[in-house]
Amino acid sequence: MKRIEKRLAELSKNNSKAFVGYIVAGDPDLETSLDLMHLSVDSGIDILEIGVPFTDPIAEGPTIQQAHDRSLENDTNLQKIIELVGRFRKKDNETPIILMGYINNFLTYKDLINSSHKVGVDGVLVVDIPGELSLKAYGIDNEDLDIISLISPTTSKDRIQEIISNSSGFIYYVTLRGVTGSSHLDEKEIEKNIDYIKSITTTPVMAGFGIKSKDDVQLLSSFSDGVVIGSSIVELIHKNSENKDFREVSDYISSMKDAIR
Amino acid sequence: MKDNLPDKDGFFGEYGGKFVPETLMYALNELEQTYKTLKDNNDFNAEFHKDLAEFVGRPSPLYFAKRLTEHYSTASIWLKREDLNHTGAHKINNTVGQILLAKYMGKKRIIAETGAGQHGVATATVAARLGLDCHIYMGSEDVRRQSLNVYRMKLLGAEVHEVNSGSATLKDALNEALRDWVTNIEDTYYIIGSVTGPHPYPMIVRDFNAVVGYELIEQSQESFGRMPDSIIACVGGGSNAMGIFYPFIKMKDVELIGVEAAGKGIETGEHAAPLNDGTPGVLHGAKSYLMQDEDGQVRGTASISAGLDYPGVGPEHSWLKDMKRAKYVAVSDDEVMKAFHMVNQMEGILPALETAHAFAYLDELMPNMNQGQHVVINVSGRGDKDLNSVVEIEDIQL
Ligand SMILES: Cc1ncc(COP(=O)(O)O)c(C=O)c1O
Numbered sequence: 001m002k003r004i005e006k007r008l009a010e011l012s013k014n015n016s017k018a019f020v021g022y023i024v025a026g027d028p029d030l031e032t033s034l035d036l037m038h039l040s041v042d043s044g045i046d047i048l049e050i051g052v053p054f055t056d057p058i059a060e061g062p063t064i065q066q067a068h069d070r071s072l073e074n075d076t077n078l079q080k081i082i083e084l085v086g087r088f089r090k091k092d093n094e095t096p097i098i099l100m101g102y103i104n105n106f107l108t109y110k111d112l113i114n115s116s117h118k119v120g121v122d123g124v125l126v127v128d129i130p131g132e133l134s135l136k137a138y139g140i141d142n143e144d145l146d147i148i149s150l151i152s153p154t155t156s157k158d159r160i161q162e163i164i165s166n167s168s169g170f171i172y173y174v175t176l177r178g179v180t181g182s183s184h185l186d187e188k189e190i191e192k193n194i195d196y197i198k199s200i201t202t203t204p205v206m207a208g209f210g211i212k213s214k215d216d217v218q219l220l221s222s223f224s225d226g227v228v229i230g231s232s233i234v235e236l237i238h239k240n241s242e243n244k245d246f247r248e249v250s251d252y253i254s255s256m257k258d259a260i261r
Numbered sequence: 262m263k264d265n266l267p268d269k270d271g272f273f274g275e276y277g278g279k280f281v282p283e284t285l286m287y288a289l290n291e292l293e294q295t296y297k298t299l300k301d302n303n304d305f306n307a308e309f310h311k312d313l314a315e316f317v318g319r320p321s322p323l324y325f326a327k328r329l330t331e332h333y334s335t336a337s338i339w340l341k342r343e344d345l346n347h348t349g350a351h352k353i354n355n356t357v358g359q360i361l362l363a364k365y366m367g368k369k370r371i372i373a374e375t376g377a378g379q380h381g382v383a384t385a386t387v388a389a390r391l392g393l394d395c396h397i398y399m400g401s402e403d404v405r406r407q408s409l410n411v412y413r414m415k416l417l418g419a420e421v422h423e424v425n426s427g428s429a430t431l432k433d434a435l436n437e438a439l440r441d442w443v444t445n446i447e448d449t450y451y452i453i454g455s456v457t458g459p460h461p462y463p464m465i466v467r468d469f470n471a472v473v474g475y476e477l478i479e480q481s482q483e484s485f486g487r488m489p490d491s492i493i494a495c496v497g498g499g500s501n502a503m504g505i506f507y508p509f510i511k512m513k514d515v516e517l518i519g520v521e522a523a524g525k526g527i528e529t530g531e532h533a534a535p536l537n538d539g540t541p542g543v544l545h546g547a548k549s550y551l552m553q554d555e556d557g558q559v560r561g562t563a564s565i566s567a568g569l570d571y572p573g574v575g576p577e578h579s580w581l582k583d584m585k586r587a588k589y590v591a592v593s594d595d596e597v598m599k600a601f602h603m604v605n606q607m608e609g610i611l612p613a614l615e616t617a618h619a620f621a622y623l624d625e626l627m628p629n630m631n632q633g634q635h636v637v638i639n640v641s642g643r644g645d646k647d648l649n650s651v652v653e654i655e656d657i658q659l
Contacts (some may be wrong), residue, residue, distance in 0.1 A: 055559040057440045059282040065426060077556040103280055104543045106558030128280045154287035154446060177284055177446040
């Protein structure tokens with residue numbers, strides 16, 4: 001069984017929901033990213049989403065944009081990130097890892113992506129390719145990777161159907177109109193849309209974008225299969241990057257984990 | 262040679278497409294549908310052409326450049342005078358068209374990116390006419406070098422948002438405009454300024470600028486009794502070039518030449534010439550030639566002209582390049598400054614620095630042309646906006 005499926009099955013057996021956490025690889029540096037990956041898992045993250053930095057990340061708000069810029073200052077690239085996953089796997093062979101980024105970087109390294117399951121990558125999430133397009137047509141063809149797609153409040157019903165048929169692992173429901181790190185969650189709309197998606201697929205649905213507080217987590221996890229938190233974690237990592245004392249990060253993750261229903 | 266592209270998915274061969282975050286798909290599909298129904302609608306077209314005639318001042322003249330012609334003493338040189346348009350550049354053709362789309366779609370808020378500020382001014386202008394709320398994104402480096410245009414936008418009632426991320430130029434302004442659009446998707450219309458971005462923009466912006474090429478067909482017939490031998494246009498995103506090239510794609514005897522910014526020289530790597538020194542990649546929603554490094558990161562650009570200082574190019578140009586239907590060359594900042602002065606002194610025309618790139622290619626082209634042939638330059642805009650930059654570049658005390 002693939003790692004994502006296995007982890008989600010375990011969680012559901014224990015009647016709990018998933019906590020997906022996002023960090024940008026190479027912010028503040030790759031060595032520290034490795035530590036942060038383990039720390040995140042130890043503090044309660046169930047699935048790791050590793051951000052692949054891009055010069056022009058159009059779906060990101062300022063917090064994650066700046067993390068991409070910092071990472072690029074260190075010459076981070078997809079090859080080094082895949083190596084990082086390999087090193088992570090030496091200690092942790094269970095936690096699913098998804099690479100999240102932009103199509104241009106994935107196309108540049110498509111051969112590496114196509115063999116990346118061997119070092120322990122479990123899925124890819126390409127932010128800027130519409131979910132009904134198959135990545136295969138662009139040369140990213142790896143049956144062993146889950147292809148995670150985004151569905152947003154503005155996705156039409158017929159497109160939802162197509163997107164679902166092209167994705168595996170889980171569906172990432174974008175909880176707001178906006179970039180990462182924004183606010184203004186419309187809970188009624190989110191619940192209605194997630195209910196609709198769940199009515200037509202058995203693929204689990206995670207809710208992400210704009211989730212920051214315990215209240216957000218409590219509410220959203222009550223009608224989804226889990227939540228994704230990015231900007232808040234990235235911000236706390238940056239805040240503590242100078243002295244590399246990341247207790248604040250692990251405390252934050254633990255408290256969010258506790259809030260998951 | 263096909264001129265019915267893009268295909269239904271927005272591709273010109275392998276180039277183009279819609280590579281955007283999911284939230285934008287709805288808006289792009291909505292725009293595509295609207296455009297499809299309005300494109301052949303008589304009322305819509307009548308309104309568009311009335312505005313072009315009465316507000317923009319079209320048709321723009323085709324002017325015989327007598328002294329330039331004598332200077333090179335080979336082919337006749339003709340100037341398609343987009344610089345005489347209201348607001349001073351070809352950019353207004355597109356904004357007049359797109360604001361009509363916004364009006365038909367009932368959008369109340371207008372956003373745009375701008376490099377040289379010409380597109381920002383053209384957008385603020387049409388938004389003012391309809392009393393719509395207008396927000397312009399502009400890199401802080403461009404705000405500095407195009408300060409006159411910034412003031413013009415403000416006079417027109419637009420809010421100018423300075424963008425400090427990345428290289429603080431046109432590409433970053435586009436990023437920010439896209440982020441605004443994702444956030445305000447329902448009430449906002451994004452007027453893209455060139456034949457770039459996701460489908461359907463490259464098609465829409467081309468179609469609205471194609472009036473330039475269609476006029477040229479008639480004017481060539483009237484002025485010299487046949488079609489031109491060569492058409493030259495500068496290429497940033499590529500809208501003025503696409504507009505004048507498009508109606509000629511099928512006429513294989515007409516040579517189409519796009520001139521990119523070689524900046525400090527192609528060999529230095531400090532330029533803005535993706536068609537000359539780039540590889541296919543995806544930026545701002547479309548696949549096209551792109552200046553990128555071996556990791557697929559977008560490279561920094563350099564050009565004295567803010568309007569050409571962009572690492573990507575419209576997808577249809579990439580296709581025309583691969584099909585060898587158009588030729589893409591590049592000229593350096595130094596060559597551009599020389600041409601800038603030449604056009605001022607020989608023709609009494611102050612060209613935009615972007616436009617001066619097209620003129621700068623004459624030195625190479627004209628010795629190979631013959632008398633009796635006809636070369637047309639698309640004078641995409643006037644250079645009033647660039648006087649501050651020129652004064653700075655040439656270290657002149659006013
Ligand atoms: C006068 C003028 N010409 C050309 C350009 C370049 O744009 P495009 O390549 O889309 O025509 C600009 C852009 O600002 C401009 O102001």
